[in-house]
Amino acid sequence: MKVTQPVRLTMVGGGSWATALVKILSENNVSVKWWLRKTTDAEHLKKFGHNPSYLSDVQINTRKVKVCTKIREAVRDSDYIILAVPAAFIGDALTGLKPEHFKEKYVVSAIKGMIPGANQLVTDWVSEQYGVPTKRMSVIAGPCHAEEVALEKQSYLTIASQDPDCAERVADLLRCRFVQTTPVDDIYGIEYSAVMKNIIALACGITRGLGYGDNFQAVLVSNAMQEIKRFVDAIYPKHRDLSGSAYLGDLLVTAYSPFSRNRTFGTLIGRGYTIQSAQAEMNMIAEGYYAVKSIYEINRKFGVDMPITNAVYNILYERAAPTGEMNGLKQVLQ
Numbered sequence: 103m104k105v106t107q108p109v110r111l112t113m114v115g116g117g118s119w120a121t122a123l124v125k126i127l128s129e130n131n132v133s134v135k136w137w138l139r140k141t142t143d144a145e146h147l148k149k150f151g152h153n154p155s156y157l158s159d160v161q162i163n164t165r166k167v168k169v170c171t172k173i174r175e176a177v178r179d180s181d182y183i184i185l186a187v188p189a190a191f192i193g194d195a196l197t198g199l200k201p202e203h204f205k206e207k208y209v210v211s212a213i214k215g216m217i218p219g220a221n222q223l224v225t226d227w228v229s230e231q232y233g234v235p236t237k238r239m240s241v242i243a244g245p246c247h248a249e250e251v252a253l254e255k256q257s258y259l260t261i262a263s264q265d266p267d268c269a270e271r272v273a274d275l276l277r278c279r280f281v282q283t284t285p286v287d288d289i290y291g292i293e294y295s296a297v298m299k300n301i302i303a304l305a306c307g308i309t310r311g312l313g314y315g316d317n318f319q320a321v322l323v324s325n326a327m328q329e330i331k332r333f334v335d336a337i338y339p340k341h342r343d344l345s346g347s348a349y350l351g352d353l354l355v356t357a358y359s360p361f362s363r364n365r366t367f368g369t370l371i372g373r374g375y376t377i378q379s380a381q382a383e384m385n386m387i388a389e390g391y392y393a394v395k396s397i398y399e400i401n402r403k404f405g406v407d408m409p410i411t412n413a414v415y416n417i418l419y420e421r422a423a424p425t426g427e428m429n430g431l432k433q434v435l436q
């Protein structure tokens with residue numbers, strides 16, 4: 103199905119992924135209102151047609167893309183709202199909005215993180231806070247780094263929704279010259295897998311920072327796939343093939359790509375940085391840092407065997423030494 107009528111869409115977020123998604127949408131017949139929190143970035147975008155803080159080489163067509171910093175104004179008259187800020191900040195970004203502002207709209211989460219404290223998936227949180235029906239919710243998944251979208255490198259996205267029509271609509275919006283999209287129905291399985299692959303990428307980074315090689319990382323990633331399967335099957339049982347690109351593909355790109363925020367953060371921790379200094383070193387957010395706490399806490403109820411997640415949790419939240427945790431993992435991986 104090709105997009106034939108102009109669609110009105112709001113992008114919430116001013117980081118790398120929001121910038122890349124605006125670029126993709128600009129290829130299609132979509133009129134975008136783009137909300138950023140920083141007035142200085144918004145003004146710069148309006149004046150010079152690029153985001154000064156993230157992916158600044160991406161040119162934005164300001165005739166098609168209207169920039170604003172007031173969230174109510176941004177969502178007014180939109181048919182679709184795409185959420186693309188880290189999960190920890192989504193509550194701040196949507197401050198002032200009420201359920202009525204989401205009425206009759208499709209809400210798309212491009213976020214691969216959990217709401218800290220509430221330990222909720224973003225789609226569950228949005229449904230609960232704003233009463234958005236599940237048939238109007240979808241997620242954008244798949245192995246896709248914003249930096250490669252900026253370079254127009256061939257990429258693939260998976261759009262998951264419980265409603266096939268909703269998944270198809272969003273897949274249509276995001277299909278373009280260099281992006282293929284596939285609609286699917288496993289929204290919760292995909293959302294959890296996307297959250298968990300960030301934790302695994304942290305583990306890969308930590309081992310890299312400690313000096314482990316590719317041999318160990320290959321074993322770590324294969325064991326991680328089984329860990330993700332055990333957890334996702336326990337929390338949301340459904341027949342699913344985790345070798346698909348939205349599951350295994352996303353795990354691989356995040357575990358191996360130098361663009362990965364989570365892998366980079368993990369590498370710094372493995373090299374001996376403190377959490378604060380690693381965060382300060384990166385201008386970007388590693389979702390896995392927040393997610394590992396949520397998944398660890400959720401798993402208290404399920405009791406799934408998750409040695410890799412536990413090791414990352416112990417390093418980031420219990421001040422355990424990375425060397426000791428990885429020595430422990432060496433004994434259980436196979």
Ligand SMILES: NC(=O)C1=CN([C@@H]2O[C@H](COP(=O)(O)OP(=O)(O)OC[C@H]3O[C@@H](n4cnc5c(N)ncnc54)[C@H](OP(=O)(O)O)[C@@H]3O)[C@@H](O)[C@H]2O)C=CC1
Nearest residue numbers: 116117118119120186187188191213214247248386387389
């Ligand atoms: N980057 C990618 O390739 C991909 C990212 N994603 C997901 O997209 C989501 C957004 O990540 P991404 O665009 O990469 O983020 P970035 O790391 O590129 O940018 C960080 C974002 O977080 C915002 N931010 C930082 N601190 C705060 C704060 N205290 N309060 C409010 N906002 C804050 C920044 O706003 P400001 O600039 O105003 O400080 C900026 O929008 C994440 O869930 C990520 O997992 C999914 C697929 C690919």
Ligand SMILES: O=C(CO)COP(=O)(O)O
Nearest residue numbers: 244245246247362363364
């Ligand atoms: O989800 C991603 C790629 O598909 C991005 O992962 P990072 O946040 O680790 O860069």
